[in-house]
Amino acid sequence: GENVEQHPSTLSVQEGDSAVIKCTYSDSASNYFPWYKQELGKGPQLIIDIRSNVGEKKDQRIAVTLNKTAKHFSLHITETQPEDSAVYFCAALNTNAGKSTFGDGTTLTVKP
Amino acid sequence: GAGVSQSPSNKVTEKGKDVELRCDPISGHTALYWYRQSLGQGLEFLIYFQGNSAPDKSGLPSDRFSAERTGGSVSTLTIQRTQQEDSAVYLCASSLEVIRLHSPNEQYFGPGTRLTVT
Numbered sequence: 001g002e003n004v005e006q007h008p009s010t011l012s013v014q015e016g017d018s019a020v021i022k023c024t025y026s027d028s029a030s031n032y033f034p035w036y037k038q039e040l041g042k043g044p045q046l047i048i049d050i051r052s053n054v055g056e057k058k059d060q061r062i063a064v065t066l067n068k069t070a071k072h073f074s075l076h077i078t079e080t081q082p083e084d085s086a087v088y089f090c091a092a093l094n095t096n097a098g099k100s101t102f103g104d105g106t107t108l109t110v111k112p
Numbered sequence: 113g114a115g116v117s118q119s120p121s122n123k124v125t126e127k128g129k130d131v132e133l134r135c136d137p138i139s140g141h142t143a144l145y146w147y148r149q150s151l152g153q154g155l156e157f158l159i160y161f162q163g164n165s166a167p168d169k170s171g172l173p174s175d176r177f178s179a180e181r182t183g184g185s186v187s188t189l190t191i192q193r194t195q196q197e198d199s200a201v202y203l204c205a206s207s208l209e210v211i212r213l214h215s216p217n218e219q220y221f222g223p224g225t226r227l228t229v230t
Contacts, residue, residue, distance in 0.1 A: 006154070034218070043116070043203055043221030044155070089154055099168055100145075100219075102154040 002027040004092050006103025014111050019080050021106045023090035024072040030092040030101075033066060033073045038087045038105070047088075048075070080110045114138065116222035118204050124228045125194055133189045133225045137206030144187050145205040145219060146179060155203065161187060162209075194229045201226050 003026040013019050023033075031052035036044035050057045050064045050073065057064050061080075066073040077084055090103040117136045125131050137144050146158040157171040161181045172178070176195075181187040191198055205219040 004154075036221075041223070043205070043223050045221065046218045049218065091155075097168065098143075098160055098162075099157050099171065100155075101157065102147075104154040 002030060002092055002094070002099075002101040004090060004101045004103045006090050006106060008106060009104065010107045010109075012109045012111065013080055015080060015082060017080055019075075019077045019084070019108055019110075021075045021088055021090070021108075022072060023074070023092075023103050024070075025092040025101070026071065027092065027094060027101075028068075028071065029094045029096070032093040032095050033064070034091050034093070034100075035064060035075050036089045036091065038089065044089055077108075080108075082110050082112050084108060085110045116204055116206050116220050118202075118222040118225050120225060121223065122226045122228075124230060127196060127229055128193055130190065130192045131194055131227065133191075133202050133227070135187045135189070135204030135206075135222060137185065137187070137204070138220055139185075141206035141208055141220075142184060143207045143209055144181060145207075146187070146189050147203040147205065148173075149201045149203055149224070151200070158189070158202075191227075194227075196229045199227055199229045 006023045034049035037047045038044040048062050048064050050066050061078045063076040087105045089105045091100045093100045119134045145160040147155040159179050163184050164181050176192045179189045201224040203224045205221045207219045
């Protein structure tokens, strides 16, 4: 089955700096890669996703890159703000199978 | 509009008892997913429904776990003879349809049910 590894497990940055979280996956059939932000006591919320036919996607301060050959994808947050502090999860999904496999999460702390 | 709701929000039960967790998906969403999140861990896929049928039950940890969905809406996850290792947050998500490569159907998550088995 699919295996997703996420690094780092914790990340602390100064407000205004950039943050990068990386994930690798094992199943070459995976073709959909969402990123979720989870705040304390809440369910995960989708912040950005990328599909296998695209190498990069950007939405304001958030961007995701995908390298299918190397089987890794990354989340980039620029100009970080304290409200970006949360746990971020990556996931990999084979849309023909319907099942998502999640990384273990990264706790991001943005210091004011 | 109303999002995904789950009940109860918290459940404390004694080892060996059965528990039932409920998920109300967003109205009109045909796909429903159950996940388990242990403390400090990622989300572990349990089962998903397309309508009332569950094409993939491979994530259920043991035969003590079962889930059903009726009327294409509400789903219940039942854990029989609970064990301490069942303690976790159980998350439900729904999407308009099962995610396909060229469809924008994202999953919307509920707030979860925190289960504690003593």
